[in-house]
Amino acid sequence: MxxxxxxxxxxxxxxxxxxxxxxxxxxxxxxxxxxxxxxxxxxxxxxxxxxxxxxxxxxxxxxxxxxxxxxxxxxxxxxxxxxxxxxxxxxxxxxxxxxxxxxSQPTLSGTKGEGNLLLAASVFFSGIHFAKFKRFCNNMNLQTICEDTYTRLRKTFVFPVVEKTWAKEQSAVLTDMKSREEEVVLCGDGRCDSPGHSAKYCTYTFLDVQSQKVVDFKVVSCTQVSSSNTMEIRGFKEALTTIEGNGVKVSTISTDRHPQIVKEMRVSNPEKCHEFDPWHVAKGVSKKLAAAAKRRECEGLGEWIPSIINHFWWSAQTCGGDAEVLKEKWVSVIHHVTNRHDWPGNRHYHCCAHEPLDETSQRSKLWLQPGSEGHQALVKTVKDKRLVKDLGHLTKCIHTSLEVYHSMYLKYLPKRTHFGYDVMIHASMLAALDHNNNANRGQAVYQDGESVGEPKFKISWSKVHKRFRARPVAVQKDYGYMKAMVADVLSSVSDSNQGVDMRETQTHIMAPQDRLPRSQIIVQTQQFSRFK
Structure with missing residues (x-):
């Protein structure tokens, strides 16, 4: 060359x-x-x-x-x-x-070599932690850039391209939502960067139920709020304000049962329908039943947990939007597990919906005895006051699917790894772009062989259901948008794009006060050290 x-x-x-x-x-x-x-x-x-x-x-x-x-x-x-x-x-x-x-490479202004910029962009776009990439290069003696160069190139050339691409994608999603005649339904959930009550960042994401695409997200730092417990509600407010500020009329919002969000919807958004995600409620019920089933006197309850959770989902999906019907169907499970399949006293639901059971057939799990410790634990969980009260927010059965998005989110921002505020924002943009460009993928089919044209499934053992299950295999993801982003990064060098200096904008986010001189901080640290 x-x-x-x-x-x-x-x-x-x-x-x-x-x-x-x-x-x-x-x-x-x-x-x-x-x-x-x-x-x-x-x-x-x-x-x-x-x-x-x-x-x-x-x-x-x-x-x-x-x-x-x-x-x-x-x-x-x-x-x-x-x-x-x-x-x-x-x-x-x-x-x-x-x-x-x-x-060996063309020389670009501010990057020395084109390959250096390609490395910085590709490493960040792929969700690879630079420390791991550097160790990989050292192991095979591959010459690469240092961490300081990677940080500088990422900030100067890569971040502006990510912002531009996400702004274009978000604008397209908002335009589609504004053009609909039907009501807009959103689902939201927060994700902290570490478990427990010591999280530094909380990312709150809103997803459009119809298109299954990310509409907006907000990254909140613990220094922006009074405590880490209030990060999620702040992210919820800011993201909802941004969406409605772009002209989107939201009619229904589905979230988890966060008390602060419940109050915010009741006080500030009474005109909107507030639904709870059945997945979060079912997960809470399953945990309570699993804890009770560990007691010796509740033997036999554990085998019923998968069926009870399935019954919960069925009750929410078939209630027809009626909270009373949902309650009667849900509570009926305490009768079914004791081999009692009809009961008086209800207004809408008086008997089980399944076909009559063959009493002579061999059962995989035994019936619970009425009044036994296991049955009483089930009745206590099913009739929990808060759970019964929250059933009124489950009538539309709006599943957020955000736990799937958060699982993919770990590719770009794994937990227990510290990231700066600017990286949190831009990596969240990458996760949203990854999700939106591959939303609603169809099931893959065999292209050759005896099964050509047949849908693909992956057979795996389910520890929950205690049997093998067939899971559909989706078509491979399309990362064509990422190649376009790499091309934009290279073209930004010729445009003399110097990026955005985010240091000043991060001051109030990373620390609540101005930074003292370096020497003064060192002296104070040594002065108050407990090891002196």
């Missing part, structure tokens, strides 16, 4: 030296590689330094200078210049006295 701009010839030209036709040697990139090895004083079996070559097209024969040498054993004089990250720069001098400079 040597062009006219990087090649410098001496006064002696090739035409001035005439060698016999039968005595010649062609200088190719193989010689450059060989002499690079000799330059470091390494034997063939030793570990060599590897460099990144962005494209094989850069090494066409036309770009390599060729000279005739009188001595077949002659070697070029190769001098390795100061290299920058993954870029290799060599200065070569041939027998004719021609000297030229060869670089």
């Amino acid at each position: 040597i062009d006219a701009a990087t090649q410098t010839d001496s006064d002696t030209s090739d035409a001035a030296v005439q060698w016999p036709a039968d005595v010649h040697r062609v200088v190719t990139m193989d010689h450059v590689y060989t002499h690079t090895q000799e330059l470091h004083g390494q034997e063939e079996e030793d570990t060599r330094s590897l460099y990144l070559f962005p494209s094989d097209d850069e090494f066409s024969e036309d770009s390599q200078p060729q000279h005739n040498y009188p001595d077949p054993e002659y070697h070029d004089d190769v001098k390795e210049l100061q290299n920058e990250g993954s870029q290799l720069t060599l200065e070569l001098t041939c027998a004719n006295g021609c000297s030229y400079r060869w670089q």
